[in-house]
Amino acid sequence: MQHKFRLGLIINPLAGLGGSVALKGSDNVADEALRLGATPKANERMGQALAVVKDYADRLQIITAAGAMGQTLAEQLGFAVTCCYQAPAQTTAIDTCAAVKQILKYQPDLLLFAGGDGTARDIDSVVGDTIPVLGVPAGVKIHSGVYGVTPHASGMVLKMLLDGQLVSLMQADVMDIDETAFRAGTVRAKRYGEMTVPAAPRYIQAVKMGGREVDELVLADIAAEVIEQMEDELYIMGSGSTVAAIMQELGLDNTLLGVDLIQDKQLIGNDLTAAELLAATAGKQVKLVITLIGGQGHILGRGNQQLSPQLIRQIGRDNLIIVATKTKLKALAGKPLIVDSGDPALDAELSGYYRIITGYRDYVMYQVANPDLVE
Template structure:
């Protein structure tokens, strides 16, 4: 089996600093964005014995000893990703593995289509497509399974949220097409789903949580259910951002990692988070501002997970991808998920 391997080195830089993507690399660098993809690429490549074709330097060669078949000139762009994939196809690869987010997946899909399976190692801010492994080690296991003949070739959706709408706190999810991907057990995430109107369920959950949030410090993740919590408290909580409420007052709106840490410094805080619909990610997709540093500061025992019953029923498994494997394992296990006014269901979280 020959595997094409390409890295978008700038993917995910906007996550912790509160950008809704990394389309504007200069802005991410100006705000102090940290490189995420190189670490993810190294983690995926660790102890992976495979026939890999890749690109030079930060697009692949820095992380693996695979054969270099494409060399970018200067700062890499989406065009480099497309050219690399054309080269992979010309070399007859059996699958393409990439490190990046939905934008990278879309760039690759434009070239590859359904010709060979593609597998994403999650490193972006937005990862709503169904071609991503739940984390880098899972991606490594899927590739090993593919080489053994154990992995299943499946059809998955390529999705992306409009970054322009995202910046304006509006969620517009677009479908670009169906790609072939690789699946092994629960190691490949589902694409995000937007469920129909669940307003009554959201209001019931929010009514319960708004009572809890009147006293104390709470970090509220993105999503419609948690926005409804803010609405019932009279707080202008963002739909797609992370906000901090203290004693019923909004003290940090659309906060980045640093602003969250400052807002909860010296306080007993709790995190309210809702998993992505159908996909099941609790941490690591669209809420990277709630970083491993924030979670450790708050404490795993102070995480409150909420979901409407319908969404939870259509989510096979929950998972976490904080970028810290030890923390992922500490969060994993069977947890309670608030599904109504004083009601909870038990659901397994995998790491």
């Protein structure tokens, strides 16, 4: 008789809550995020991962915590579930750690979890490198190298294991930043440890590269090209240092780690939430200026969850303006740019080649193509 694959499952139900309402994270601000209208997405994103292996239900035994920490979703999807921890209505990091300790008693073959860097830290504090883990990205900030590039990609890695493919294991860094400093506009990342993850480079994201671009002349050239093209429509200015250089050239206050709105080269909205962006741009001609996360290649879904799927559809792919230095593009070593909007259908629609602004009247063609959606 074939033994079932024992899958430990943990969902941080509050992961990513602060993203859409411009709180830059969810650590210690869950109540405020909910008050501002944020809706939990972690279960939805874990659902996207587990949907990849829905035909393997007879081969999987899921060990998880009660309710929104895993049991409800797993049972809804038809998986056999062992519940080993009863969580309160509103969970904390203490519950994550306690649930993982209980799951470990069942000797899982893999621990699959949904959350952000804070969740990865919590899990690392319990498991270290004792068992393989894999993260489903559901947080605002994902600096750690223990996550799939998208929820679907995490599911594809699990499918490889269930298919009996020869998957090596590797050590990946667990990183996190100071959210208090992050909300004040400062990125202060720190390595907290490492965990063992399946070595599937096509599907597993790299550790985020930190720091500003040192070549200020290149950034100034990119800014000059974007500004020369600007007309009188609305421009949503995304997060990151490359976009910040454009705002600096315009002489406008910029939210380095947020999303701003300008028109006629004047600031009309600062550090806007997802709801505020939808309201301000409804029925109007809008362009969106975004850049990529260094080392990872994400242009949507990392640190800019204010850019909701509804907003992106409203804007249209033809109104996306992607800016990046050639240094950052070359560092991707040919890997495509990635979109993780939270809507897999939209992610697929956004695939294709884009003209990236890399300087003054200087462009390169580069592909947006989530690797988990490309055969």
